[in-house]
Amino acid sequence: MQHHIEQLKEIATQVRRDVLRMVYGAQSGHPGGPLGCAELFVALYFKVLHHRAGDFSMDGVGEDLFFLSNGHLSAGWYSVLARSGYFDLGELSTFRAINSRLQGHPATKEGLPGIRVASGSLGQGLSVACGAALAKKLNDDKHLVYCLMGDGELQEGQNWEAAMFAAGRQVDNLIGIVDYNGQQIDGPVKEVMPLGDLKAKWSAFGWDVLEMNGNIMEEVLEVLSKAREACGKKKPVMILMKTDMGHGVDFMMGTHEWHGKAPKEEEFAKAISQLPETLGDY
Amino acid sequence: MKEYTYTEKKDTRSGFGLGLLDVARQNPNVVGLCADLTGSLNMTAFSKEFPARFFQVGIAEANMMGIAAGLTIGGKIPFTGTFANFSTGRVYDQIRQSIAYSNKNVKICASHAGITLGEDGATHQMTEDIGMMRMLPNMQVVVPCDHNQCRLATRAIAAIEGPVYLRFGRPKVPNFTSLDDPFEVGKAIMMQEGSDLTILATGHMVWEALQAGKQLHEKGISAEILNVHTIKPLDEKAVLQSVDKTGCVVTAEEHQAHGGLADTIAQLLARHAPAPMEVVAINDSFGESGKPAELMKKYGLEASNVLEAGLRVMKRKGINRR
Incomplete structure (x- = not known):
């Protein structure tokens, strides 16, 4: 399925609508992060990943793998999984409800296609992605492993264990992506716990570091392509992806307020009016 | 009265090391991970015979558990090796989310369990691990009694699909069971x-x-x-x-x-x-x-x-x- 940039942008707008409708419908969840990462999710699932949406296998042998370490972005991930064919679109309406496969944070227990490990307790995804990348090497499988994590999440020490390992063991079929939106639950990251010079840190750990604006589709595609080319050169690859948390909804942008809060009726109406229905709602 | 005798004392951990070699020779998907305790865990022979299937992760147990979970996604059967306290309490949340909740086929192999670790003292004497591990849904908990049984147990858990905690120890103790004895996980x-x-x-x-x-x-x-x-x-x-x-x-x-x-x-x-x-x-x-x-x-x-x-x-x- 080859999509033009304009089509990808339309999908991203619809994904944002899905996110808002899911979180509003459940009256719980995390809208800010997935709104900010909509371009990335769409670029990966509709253009970049070599994957088998309709034929999900846990092993993922012979396809690229994606891990969402910051599992609270689940609404955005579920939207692209459904819209790229992993499961029925209508199932998005069950987000966070009882007996749903769409758990608040991603899980494997209910058997939702597309999910290969539970995430939500932060800091674990990059380690899991390292393991999956090692398995690909053992299996002589040339496909790549992607892992998205939050910037606040990098406060968890396990990430830096994984950073050391991936560089030290030359896990060069691994692409990490940091959602560098500068916001976390308690406030701006630089106030809660400053990350310092992230580019210098990942470089010093031995990673090949790329940067991009995650809310410009053209740039996302270009840098993801560069990242793919950078693989196989004895270094893991990290993309620092600047985004606006809450991107696409004016009053949700530039603040941590919408990290983990559902909009009320009036707020929802105001927000959804900024995002046209491009593909048809679920 | 049945008479149980032994000809020598042996550590259970060396039974693990031999069991790991047994299963690795049988199944190419068996991989080993260790956090800077390869000798203590008796994983050296495995690491030498199967260097491409052995991952030294350094002193980073949380990362080791995550890597193990990830390796299962490519069909591998990872055996993690470190002391019991670093195998459980230190990494409980990693095991809980990435291994137990995700129901990954990881074998958490924990040596130096209990107080018989000895001179290193209470920092290293893990005596709460069975409780922590058996509380986790999906997790099976196996505690062999001697060297031979630990070898049998290591073989047995490789054949189980799903997470297992295997607990063994440091000291040399009577090796009184036989490798010919029956051993089945879940059967006393x-x-x-x-x-x-x-x-x-x-x-x-x-x-x-x-x-x-x-x-x-x-x-x-x-x-x-x-x-x-x-x-x-x-x-x-x-x-x-x-x-x-x-x-x-x-x-x-x-x-x-x-x-x-x-x-x-x-x-x-x-x-x-x-x-x-x-x-x-x-x-x-x-x-x-x-x-x-x-x-x-x-x-x-x-x-x-x-x-x-x-x-x-x-x-x-x-x-x-x-």
């Missing part, structure tokens, strides 16, 4: 049939229980002794059958009384067949430095303690033949 082993009381023992305490059984026999008391090498899933049928026959029970483990074999058995009996029960275990205390034998004595984990518990439980049952 009848060591000695008896009629007056049931002794349920796990790990290093099985040998102590057998010695206590002999001493009870000399006093005219017939002890039935079961090796409960699998704490979860518990062989409920074997335990209930035995206690139904004897009417009272002693549990013996190198672990806290809280959370381990004693709690497991107490819950089973309370639900199905309440019976007088005595517990040989560590009583809500941290350990300390010392030689393994000295620690077993000080913390009440010797055959004599099992014997005394047996006499106590017999009294409670209303029979005192002393």
Whole structure:
């Protein structure tokens, strides 16, 4: 399925609508992060990943793998999984409800296609992605492993264990992506716990570091392509992806307020009016 | 009385090392991970024979657990190796989310469990691990009693789909079982049939229980002794059958009384067949430095303690033949 940039942008707008409708419908969840990462999710699932949406296998042998370490972005991930064919679109309406496969944070227990490990307790995804990348090497499988994590999440020490390992063991079929939106639950990251010079840190750990604006589709595609080319050169690859948390909804942008809060009726109406229905709602 | 003898003392951890080689030679998907304790875990031979399948992760156990979970996604069967405290408490959330909740086929192999780790002291003496691990849904918990059984257990868990915690130790202890003995995860082993009381023992305490059984026999008391090498899933049928026959029970483990074999058995009996029960275990205390034998004595984990518990439980049952 080859999509033009304009089509990808339309999908991203619809994904944002899905996110808002899911979180509003459940009256719980995390809208800010997935709104900010909509371009990335769409670029990966509709253009970049070599994957088998309709034929999900846990092993993922012979396809690229994606891990969402910051599992609270689940609404955005579920939207692209459904819209790229992993499961029925209508199932998005069950987000966070009882007996749903769409758990608040991603899980494997209910058997939702597309999910290969539970995430939500932060800091674990990059380690899991390292393991999956090692398995690909053992299996002589040339496909790549992607892992998205939050910037606040990098406060968890396990990430830096994984950073050391991936560089030290030359896990060069691994692409990490940091959602560098500068916001976390308690406030701006630089106030809660400053990350310092992230580019210098990942470089010093031995990673090949790329940067991009995650809310410009053209740039996302270009840098993801560069990242793919950078693989196989004895270094893991990290993309620092600047985004606006809450991107696409004016009053949700530039603040941590919408990290983990559902909009009320009036707020929802105001927000959804900024995002046209491009593909048809679920 | 069945007579159990041994020709040499061996550590359970070296049984693990040999078992790992056994399964690695059979199954190319078996991989090993270690956090800077390769020699202590007896994983050196594996790492030399299968260098591409061995991952030294350094002193980073949380990362090791995550990597292990990830390796299963490509169809691998990872065996992680480190001490019991770094295998459980240090990485509980990683195990909980990435391995147990995600139901990954990881074998968490934990050496130097219990107080018989010895001189390193309480920082390293993990005595809460059985409790932590058996609380986790999907997790199976296996505690072999000696070197040979640890080798058999290592082979057996490789054939199980899903997460397993395998607990073993550092010191050289009697190696009294045979590699030809049957071993099945979840199936307790009848060591000695008896009629007056049931002794349920796990790990290093099985040998102590057998010695206590002999001493009870000399006093005219017939002890039935079961090796409960699998704490979860518990062989409920074997335990209930035995206690139904004897009417009272002693549990013996190198672990806290809280959370381990004693709690497991107490819950089973309370639900199905309440019976007088005595517990040989560590009583809500941290350990300390010392030689393994000295620690077993000080913390009440010797055959004599099992014997005394047996006499106590017999009294409670209303029979005192002393």
